[in-house]
Amino acid sequence: MPSFYRTQTLKIEEQPIFSEVNAASAEVWNSCLMLMNFYQYQRGYPHAHRDFYFGKDCEGWMDKKLTHPLLHSQSRQAVLQRYFKSWKSYSALKKSGSIQQPKPPSKRKNDMTTRFKKSAIRFVEGTLFGKRVELSLAKGQPKIDIPLPSNFDMSKAEHIATLDLCYNYGQWTLHFSYKYETETPGTGEEVVGVDIGEIHPIVSHDGQDTHIYNGRYIRSLYRYRNKVLAEFSQTISRCKRHSKRWWKLTRRKWRRIRKIDNQIKDALHKQTSKFVKYCQTKGIGTIILGDLTGIRNNMSYGKRANQKLHQWAFGKIDELITYKAKSVGIKVKTIDESYTSQTCPKCGNRKKPTNRNYTCSCGFKYHRDGVGAINIRQKYLGHFGAPVVAEMGSTRMAPPLGFRLEVPVASS
Template sequence: EGNQQLERLSRSSADLWNSICKWYWRTVDRQDQWLSKTAMRRWHCKGHDVLPSQTAQEVAEQFYEAVGSWHDNDRKGNPPKRSDKTYNVLRWTYQGVTLRDDGVLRLSTKRGDDSILIDWPAREEPRTVEIGKTSGGFVVRAQYDTEPVDRTTGNKVAGIDLGEKHLAAVFTGGDAFTVNGGELRALRHYQNSLKAKLNAKIDRKERGSNRWNKLVETKQEQLDHIDNKITDLLHKLSRKTVEMLLERGVSAVAIGDVRGIRDRIDYGKKMNQRLHQWAYGEFARMIEYKAKLAGITVERVDEAYTSQECP
C-alpha cells in the first residue's frame, strides 16, 4: 500500500514537471519573457490536487535549478525540457518532515491522505528528504545540516585538472596522482548499448500498446539503475580524492572549470558522445563540497580553450 501511494505521488510529480516545463517555454515563446519561480508556484503548485504543497513547490524548485544551471552555462547545450519519465523525484523540506519519538520519520501528504511513515535509523531529524523510483523499488535520501570540520594538516596548494580518461589529475607541487575514469567509461558504454538495444525493441512495437508501455518502463528502470551506480561511483572517487589531498597536507585547491568545452569542440560523433556524457560537473561539485567540509579552500579556475591546445 505504501509503494502504491509513492507511485501515485511520483507519477503526479512527473506530470507536474512536464506541465511546468510546457508553460514555462510557452510563455517564453508567446510573451518573450521568463516566468518567475514565484509566479509558476502560484499558478501550478499551490493547491495541487495530489501532491502536498511543499512537495509540489519543490518540483518547481527542481525545474528552476535546471534552468539556472543552463543559464550559468551561457545557455549552451540543451535546456530543461519535457521528460518521458514515468516517475519524478519527490522532495520534502524540513516543514514537511517530522521525526517522531518512536523513531519513525513522518512525511506530510495532502489532507485526507495517509502520511508516509519510514522507520528511521538516525536519531536526528533530516533537513530534506528525497524519494526516487529505481528498478528495485523506492530509494530514500536525506540531507542533514553539517558544519565544516577543519581536517587539514598542512598548507600545500593543489591543482585539479578534470579529464575524460582520468577523471582528475592532481598536482600538489612535489607530488601528483590521478583518479582513473575507466569504471565510469565502462558504465557509460554499457548504458549506451543498453539504451540502443531497448530503443530498437521499442521502435518495433505499436506506440501506446501494452508491450510498448512495458518496454518503455523497463528501459527507464534499467537506465535509472545504471545512473544510481554512476552516482555512487562518483561519490566514492570524489571522497577518495579529498582523502588523498588531506594525506598530502593540502589546504587549498584550484579546480579547472571546463564548462562549455563540449559545445566549443568537435572531435567526431563517437568522441563527442563521450564528452557529452563526461561527468565533470557532478564530479567537480562532489569534490568541492567534500573538500569544503574537510576545511579545504576551493577555487574554480577558467580553462576556456586550453584543451584545444593540449587535448
C-alpha cells in the same frame, strides 16, 4: 561555520499513494507553465515569450495562485522553486551562449519527484512497528507512512534538510539530504590544481607531484553500458510495443543499466575519496577545479545518450570532490580553464598538444594531462604563463604518478 550537504538514497516498497503524489507535483508544474503564459499575456508579451526572465514578482504572483488539494504547501512551493530555477538557468545559458539552443521550461509532465521539507518530515521509532518516516500532505489528508530498515541511523534525523520521493526505472527511492557543519575548518596552506578530463577522471598537481587517476575502468563501463543498450534496443524493436514481451525486455534492460550505473557511481566514489584523502594527508587547504562548461562544449558526441552520460559523470566528479573536500574542511574553488591545456608551463607559449606528451619548442616535455593541472593551479595563484619548472628548483619535473582503480572486471 561552513556547512555541507550529504545525501543518502533508500530503496522503498511501492505504495499506491506515491504515484498520486508525484502526479500531483506534475500537475503543479503544469499549472506553472499555464500561469506563466497567462502572466505574459496579461502584460502584453507575445505568447510563450522566451527572451525574458520574469523574476521575483512573477514568482510571488504565481505562489498566490497555485493550490493543490493533495500536496503539502511546502512541497507545492518546491515545484514552483524548481520551475523558476529552471528559468534562471535558461536565461544564464542564453546569456553565456555556451549551449546552442537552450530551452525555457515548457514541457508538460505526467509525474515528477516530490520534495518534502523539514517541517513535513517526522521520524518515528515505535516498539511495535519499528522505524518509520511520516510525510505530511495537505491539511486533512492522511500522512504517508514509510517503514525504514532497522539499521537506519535515526540520529541523523535532526540534520535532515529535505526528502525527495523518486521513481526511477521501476524502483521507488527516498533521497534524504542532510545538512552538517564542518567539524574542522581547513588548516592546510597548500593548493592543488585538478584537471577533470575524459581520459582520466582526475589529474592533480600540488606544486611538486602530479597524480593521474586512471579512467580505464570507468570508460570500459561506459562502453559496456552502450553495448547493453544497443543490444536490447535491437531485440526490443522486434517486439510489438507494450506487448508482454516488450515490457519484460524493457524491465530487464533497465535492471542491467541500473546495475552498470551503480558500478560507475561506485568507481567515481572510490577515485574521488582516494584523491580527497590524499589532499588531507598532504595538508592541502584549497582544491582548484577547472570550470567544466568548457570541456562539455568542446567535446563531440556521437549520440545524445552518450552526451547525457558524459555530462552526468563530469558533473558527478566535481560534485563528489566538492562535497567530500568540504566535509573535511578543504576549500574548493572553480576557475575558468581556457588555454590551460595548451600553455607551456615553462615558457608560456601556447601550443596544442598532439599526442600524449606535451612538447614545447623551449625543450619542455611532460605528460599532456599533467600540464592542464599545473596550469590550473598556476592560474589560480596568478602566475599563469610564468615559468613553474624553474620555481620547482629542478630542470626535470617528477613524472606523473598513476593510480589505477583496483576493481573486478565488469560482468553482466
